[in-house]
Amino acid sequence: MTVNDIARASGVSRATVSLVLRGSPLVHAETRNRVELELKRQGYVYNRGAANLRRRTSSSVALVINDLSNPFFAEFAMGVDEALVGEGYVTLLGSTGESPARQETLLASLMEHSPAGVILSPAEHSDGERLQRLLGPHTAVLVFNRELPGAGYDFLALDNRRGAWLATEHLLARGHRRIAFFGGHADSSSCQQRRQGYADAMIAAGIPPDPRWLIESAPTRVEASQRTVELFAHARAPTAAVCYNDNVALGLKLGLIARGVRPGLDFALTGFDDIPEAAQTTPPLTTIAVEPRARGRQAAELLLQRVRDRDAPTRQVVAPVQLVVRGSSGAPPS
Amino acid sequence: MTVNDIARASGVSRATVSLVLRGSPLVHAETRNRVELELKRQGYVYNRGAANLRRRTSSSVALVINDLSNPFFAEFAMGVDEALVGEGYVTLLGSTGESPARQETLLASLMEHSPAGVILSPAEHSDGERLQRLLGPHTAVLVFNRELPGAGYDFLALDNRRGAWLATEHLLARGHRRIAFFGGHADSSSCQQRRQGYADAMIAAGIPPDPRWLIESAPTRVEASQRTVELFAHARAPTAAVCYNDNVALGLKLGLIARGVRPGLDFALTGFDDIPEAAQTTPPLTTIAVEPRARGRQAAELLLQRVRDRDAPTRQVVAPVQLVVRGSSGAPPS
DNA sequence: CTGAAAGCGCTTACAG
DNA sequence: CTGAAAGCGCTTACAG
Structure with a gap:
């Protein structure tokens, strides 16, 4: 069930299996076929966590919502998830129920999973400074809907x-x-x-x-x-x-x-x-x-832009209303 | 920003830092203090992914919902998340929008993140056999709300x-x-x-x-x-x-x-x-x-029981209605 | 009570 | 085109 097993069974090295998995053109077509067959046969499932560790990458984004039972935010969450899945990310969900205390423990816990970024719809009366300390200086963050006083993050708001x-x-x-x-x-x-x-x-x-x-x-x-x-x-x-x-x-x-x-x-x-x-x-x-779902997609896109370019100037985006x-x-x- | 840095800065070995992090009683109070101070000072954040890899554990649960824009499921998701957070897990969210095809790609992607278990509210017309193959024989699974024909999973339903x-x-x-x-x-x-x-x-x-x-x-x-x-x-x-x-x-x-x-x-x-x-x-x-939120909490608890005891007999739980x-x-x- | 060593599952230069 | 080796950040026996 690991690259090792596949490598052994198909008579190649781990490195070759890894190249097959990542679709590298370096490997011979016949070898590739042999390995891919073995992959199916054994029902191999990729361990993305291990790969992320080695590559120092992340394939998750944390989504922290103040109130998921509000249909507006539920729709927003769907839009976020939709866009993230499309880009190969997985959504780590957290719901704070408007409690700044829960928000802080939640964010601390989510940060331990090394998300590529955080989309945060802050709870009322959030402490911007504390959140900034929790999130650290290197995390890509998009704040949605409510301003987070004293934090230099990208911000998406309704007009x-x-x-x-x-x-x-x-x-x-x-x-x-x-x-x-x-x-x-x-x-x-x-x-x-x-x-x-x-x-x-x-x-x-x-x-x-x-x-x-x-x-x-x-x-x-x-x-x-x-x-x-x-x-x-x-x-x-x-x-x-x-x-x-x-x-x-x-x-x-x-x-x-x-x-x-x-x-x-x-x-x-x-x-x-x-x-x-x-x-x-x-x-x-x-x-x-x-259009909360469209706002969710927009938030995901803005965050991923930030993930790709950490040094771009901070943005305040105002979404159109009708x-x-x-x-x-x-x-x-x- | 890793255990190594903390170890070096506080003059102990990585192993000792690890013991401090996990709250082991083996380490001397004075040493512990020194290490903990350094932890705060450097703003260390634990890499749970690395720990999970080494310990062969998981701290996430996948939650796959057919329609998050339905308030019933949004409330359910909140209940799940609430209970999981309380047990130290993080929720991997996925929304299928009632599409079996999206459901399959979503589950495949989520499985690569090695969740400890999966809570699945199946899309209409799901193919139970295919899902079973995707989920593998060792994943803890709780099916919610809609029966998944031909799959021997725990099942929580409304009465x-x-x-x-x-x-x-x-x-x-x-x-x-x-x-x-x-x-x-x-x-x-x-x-x-x-x-x-x-x-x-x-x-x-x-x-x-x-x-x-x-x-x-x-x-x-x-x-x-x-x-x-x-x-x-x-x-x-x-x-x-x-x-x-x-x-x-x-x-x-x-x-x-x-x-x-x-x-x-x-x-x-x-x-x-x-x-x-x-x-x-x-x-x-x-x-x-x-009471969808209570059902969410119940689902999380049932799943975690399954995570803890993989060999327990399969359960069909019918939730009360009023x-x-x-x-x-x-x-x-x- | 603390340290040196091995290893989780993967990837990536580096040789060949 | 393929393989041997090192290493991501952590933990865990095993010595001392």
Whole structure:
């Protein structure tokens, strides 16, 4: 079951078997055939770990995800894996569940397997300096989605600002003036960026956003639904809302229905992410498509470029986003 | 950055460093301190691959999933990873997208990384014999969710029959007599098992299921919604439906609403899986909870037991399922 | 308690 | 075109 066994059985040296395995043209066709037959016959399986040790290479990439149960990241992971497999790498998976502590033990453990690189979607409140120490100065790293303060790594992010800007523009174009930004934690960078895009569009339209139009909520349906009341707690109640993401939008929808407000008729709302459900809910959700699987493939490619060229300048890549207009933004302003 | 460097710098032999690394009590406390200080100072990272090679051990487990974009499997993967990390293993991820061909190349590639075992949720129409040849006779394997015909591997499955039986019993207890089984591909084993549980309950209640009550559909909302019409295409139209899974149930719900039939009021329906959305839709969906994350942990444990005892008899484990009653099954029979 | 030596399964110059 | 030898980073008997 090792090159030795194959070599002995086919009457050549280990070196020759190795050359056959790696497809070298140096070996005679007849010898190659003999060896390959023996390989099949014995059901030989290559020990890539041993080869990596000798060649000082790696054929794995670590993928550390903050929340795999979020379909957005599950799709992202599929895209990463898809692209890596295509390039002959294997994915070492780790899921942190948003815990910086778990993230650190996980990364330490993964690093012992000498991955060629790491794709990291950081847990909230990650300690950039500690992570940098864990990862060492020579590891190829691509950070995804959330900035890692104080670490000079390549970074792939969604164009949060532009996405929220597009959504806000869309509602403004439909005649809305009192537009809320609903949901998200104000201290998360993605929420800040989306709020920025929203504010930019509002100000460009000559409408300074009323602070009462900024409503925080955990990005879950249940909490979003409960916060709905805050939208209408004052005289300048909005007629539309740009939601932090689709989950929040779906929660808001429930909250509106519970109040007898019909989404898409009495009130317009937009989401962010374009999760599969967005198209299937009633009314279907106008939202910002981010194509997580394509982002996964892109992340894998960026990382492998870094693996190949460690000295290239650091890159900040912003992935395109797209407005998808559906029924939920169909309300005329009252 | 290797044991050699540490040994040299702290004035001991490689062997001593190795003993320190593995926490052996053989080494003097003072020596240990000196070595450990040097370990930190140089930022040493253990090369587990090299150690595995020498010790003929493995610290990875391959996890091959047919569809990671399905939240059920994403949760399952999280559970697996969680349990494996706790036992000092790392997860090698692979996603086949239900393609047997991709599954084979993926497994071949993963096997070259010498995993301690493989957790496999087979793609539809997998070729058991070929997979068995790929995996070799010595690999610890746990098959999840879908039977792999002709392979003597440990198998963890949901109790599909009992789940459908519970749902059917529930509808019968509410007075329904004409109950459909809606959705799923009749040639998939999970659909067959669920239909069996449904038929058992119906027959036990003295109601032989009318063949017109068996309606196939791909497990997607769109198709399920389109098939709704078939329920009502004849005189013995059902008053309730046991759905193949939650997605199908949600699709059926849309289809009912489109016809002006109110789910949970004019028509009762149940799902299967208890995806997060089941509790949040209106009316909330009565369904069968399967706890995919717990199943993932269970799968990891079963596999590791097999890793530890290769000669134990093969096991078929059926995971418990649970009826969760919510509003969607609230219709009285008309 | 510590060190010298052999070896895990592979690859790669280097001779021939 | 093929073979003998050294070595990747680690561990583990075996002496001392």
